[in-house]
Amino acid sequence: MRQLPSWQMKLPLPSLLALRYLRSGRRDAYVSLLSLLATGGITLGVSALILVLSGLSGLQDFLRSDVLSRTPHLEIEVPEGVDSSTLCDAFKGIIGVVDAQRILRGRGWLLFSGGAISVQVVGFEGQLPRSFPVREDSFADSSGAESDVDAGAGLYLGDALARRWAVSIGDKVDLVSPRPTLTPFGPQPRAQALPLAGVFRTGRTEDNEQRVAVPLATARRLFGHHGSRIEIKTNSLDTALQVAESVAAVLPAGGRVRTWQELNRALFFALKLEKVLMFIAVFLIVPVAAMSLVTVLALLISSKRGEIGMLQAMGASAGEIRRAFLVLGGLLGTVGLVLGGTLGVGTAWMLDRYQLISPPGDVYFLSHIPFLIEGGDLAAIFLATIILIASSTLFAARRAAALGPVEALRN
Amino acid sequence: MSITIEARNVHKSYQDADRKVKVLQGINLATEAGELVAIVGPSGSGKSTLLHLLGALDTVDRGEIMIGGQALADLGRRQLAKFRNRTIGFVFQFHRLLPDFDALENVMMPGRIAGHDPVRVAQRARQLLLEVGLEERLDHFPSQLSGGERQRVAICRALLMEPPLLLADEPTGNLDPVAADQVFELLINLQQRHGTTAVLVTHNPALASRCGRILRLEKGVLYAESYGPNP
Numbered sequence: 001m002r003q004l005p006s007w008q009m010k011l012p013l014p015s016l017l018a019l020r021y022l023r024s025g026r027r028d029a030y031v032s033l034l035s036l037l038a039t040g041g042i043t044l045g046v047s048a049l050i051l052v053l054s055g056l057s058g059l060q061d062f063l064r065s066d067v068l069s070r071t072p073h074l075e076i077e078v079p080e081g082v083d084s085s086t087l088c089d090a091f092k093g094i095i096g097v098v099d100a101q102r103i104l105r106g107r108g109w110l111l112f113s114g115g116a117i118s119v120q121v122v123g124f125e126g127q128l129p130r131s132f133p134v135r136e137d138s139f140a141d142s143s144g145a146e147s148d149v150d151a152g153a154g155l156y157l158g159d160a161l162a163r164r165w166a167v168s169i170g171d172k173v174d175l176v177s178p179r180p181t182l183t184p185f186g187p188q189p190r191a192q193a194l195p196l197a198g199v200f201r202t203g204r205t206e207d208n209e210q211r212v213a214v215p216l217a218t219a220r221r222l223f224g225h226h227g228s229r230i231e232i233k234t235n236s237l238d239t240a241l242q243v244a245e246s247v248a249a250v251l252p253a254g255g256r257v258r259t260w261q262e263l264n265r266a267l268f269f270a271l272k273l274e275k276v277l278m279f280i281a282v283f284l285i286v287p288v289a290a291m292s293l294v295t296v297l298a299l300l301i302s303s304k305r306g307e308i309g310m311l312q313a314m315g316a317s318a319g320e321i322r323r324a325f326l327v328l329g330g331l332l333g334t335v336g337l338v339l340g341g342t343l344g345v346g347t348a349w350m351l352d353r354y355q356l357i358s359p360p361g362d363v364y365f366l367s368h369i370p371f372l373i374e375g376g377d378l379a380a381i382f383l384a385t386i387i388l389i390a391s392s393t394l395f396a397a398r399r400a401a402a403l404g405p406v407e408a409l410r411n
Numbered sequence: 412m413s414i415t416i417e418a419r420n421v422h423k424s425y426q427d428a429d430r431k432v433k434v435l436q437g438i439n440l441a442t443e444a445g446e447l448v449a450i451v452g453p454s455g456s457g458k459s460t461l462l463h464l465l466g467a468l469d470t471v472d473r474g475e476i477m478i479g480g481q482a483l484a485d486l487g488r489r490q491l492a493k494f495r496n497r498t499i500g501f502v503f504q505f506h507r508l509l510p511d512f513d514a515l516e517n518v519m520m521p522g523r524i525a526g527h528d529p530v531r532v533a534q535r536a537r538q539l540l541l542e543v544g545l546e547e548r549l550d551h552f553p554s555q556l557s558g559g560e561r562q563r564v565a566i567c568r569a570l571l572m573e574p575p576l577l578l579a580d581e582p583t584g585n586l587d588p589v590a591a592d593q594v595f596e597l598l599i600n601l602q603q604r605h606g607t608t609a610v611l612v613t614h615n616p617a618l619a620s621r622c623g624r625i626l627r628l629e630k631g632v633l634y635a636e637s638y639g640p641n642p
């Protein structure tokens with residue numbers, strides 16, 4: 001004769017009922033199939049979401065840092081008639097500012113042995129600006145000789161264009177400005193032949209192919225003083241945002257300060273949007289799984305109708321009946337959520353650790369897709385799934401409790 | 412432990428698709444504490460309906476029911492659930508055992524619902540099952556028991572909380588005559604020993620005649636049919 005009741009009999013009534021119903025459901029092929037579908041669907045949805053979002057985060061993170069490495073921390077538009085070099089010195093005095101560089105922007109044409117292309121010209125002072133990362137391997141392989149062009153007098157081209165036109169270091173390229181010079185023979189375009197001083201890495205965008213850099217003095221001669229700017233480098237991206245105000249305070253009226261955030265607003269917005277849309281698209285698996293969860297519960301409730309009535313006759317409250325099915329649905333859902341979470345995080349970690357996925361071609365300078373698991377993403381995935389599981393379970397469980405004892409007993 | 416039942420002018424009707432079925436039309440009933448009352452009547456006369464009302468499973472349209480001086484109409488949903496748990500033991504025609512629990516666990520169920528200590532409840536359940544001769548069947552599931560055994564387990568379950576009122580709706584209706592007799596004997600025996608007030612619905616005149624009082628439900632009203640051997 002058995003001495004002690006099973007440990008389950010010590011559980012609160014709802015958990016006790018849920019556990020036993022789960023066991024009896026296993027004997028019913030239909031209920032088991034549906035529970036498998038519900039739990040498996042949630043597992044699939046959650047793991048797919050984690051995988052997709054962490055892959056996207058990895059790529060976006062790479063893209064963002066790549067873009068930011070070429071973006072000035074602060075870009076200042078200098079008002080007409082203000083001496084940019086005094087202003088530049090004033091900026092250098094602000095705490096947090098590491099460097100300030102005068103820049104001039106203009107548009108022109110580049111001519112080389114019959115080829116012509118419209119380009120954006122950036123005049124710079126001193127070092128090539130941040131937005132023109134110089135290639136380490138420069139052009140040594142094709143020209144065979146190191147540049148002997150004075151860095152302060154030459155022109156810098158993107159590597160793709162330089163390769164396409166087969167320009168070598170020291171070759172003369174014509175830069176033409178649309179601002180005419182008035183001569184006795186009528187207006188003539190201003191042009192200057194400049195030796196190629198170096199190439200910079202164009203990387204990803206077509207846009208970079210149409211940019212050239214020339215010394216500030218040359219740019220002034222070709223384009224005048226219009227479009228004068230100052231690029232400021234600070235300690236860090238965060239510092240830049242704090243410093244922006246002090247910079248604006250020094251700037252005379254008519255000028256404008258733009259931070260790296262503002263300069264890349266459209267890109268950052270697009271990245272965020274991409275992520276949100278991806279989330280919604282992949283998340284759609286979860287509601288389907290939640291619907292099978294409702295079906296499982298509805299099926300169990302209708303097959304347990306008489307028992308529900310008897311339980312109520314024995315004094316179980318409607319709340320206890322409801323909670324029993326809540327626990328049941330919660331168990332199935334939680335198993336799916338935990339499995340999906342483990343599977344998703346594990347797979348993403350493996351793919352990242354062992355660099356298993358490579359992007360096609362050389363669209364990005366990436367050997368493999370990095371996976372970045374972000375806490376915020378995980379929280380959003382878990383929260384959305386939990387809300388869905390809870391609401392569908394609640395929906396089904398309420399119907400079990402709504403059944404009065406007499407209706408439940410009458411069958 | 413026993414309790415009195417008092418029903419005054421109880422009406423109950425059901426709304427079908429298009430017509431109203433008047434089932435109970437002025438039921439009056441008063442029992443002594445510890446009395447055993449049988450209710451007989453044709454099928455569809457409303458015996459089960461009346462039992463559901465007395466057991467606080469359903470509410471009256473009109474009239475009043477008092478169990479042990481407590482008016483059921485005064486109790487809220489939660490209080491009614493608690494009242495059923497403590498005060499009333501039900502036995503139905505179909506055993507209504509929970510198929511996912513074994514015999515012992517089924518008998519323990521009202522105690523678990525009440526929130527009592529599982530070990531003590533198990534002791535009491537085992538004791539009851541022993542009294543009905545099922546000590547070998549404690550860990551059998553309902554599907555592994557015979558009809559008579561299931562009904563005996565159901566009786567044990569109804570008595571676990573030592574309720575002062577036992578309501579039985581054709582408790583032997585599904586059994587062969589021999590098993591029916593055994594179960595009925597057991598029921599009366601336990602009822603007498605515990606001094607429980609009991610209302611019993613049955614179609615079997617022989618069994619009804621062994622109750623203290625027989626009432627006939629017909630056309631929505633209760634009539635006194637006869638007094639049995641032990642008033």
Ligand SMILES: Nc1ncnc2c1ncn2[C@@H]1O[C@H](COP(=O)(O)OP(=O)(O)OP(=O)(O)O)[C@@H](O)[C@H]1O
Nearest residue numbers: 425426427432434453454455456457458459460461
């Ligand atoms: N929920 C309901 N909706 C409509 N009609 C109902 C409902 N419940 C009971 N009835 C009707 O009430 C009448 C009485 O039913 P009840 O089950 O109380 O009869 P009974 O005397 O127990 O019959 P039996 O001896 O066959 O068990 C029947 O005509 C039945 O159709």
Ligand SMILES: [Mg+2]
Nearest residue numbers: 458459460580
């Ligand atoms: Mg009936």
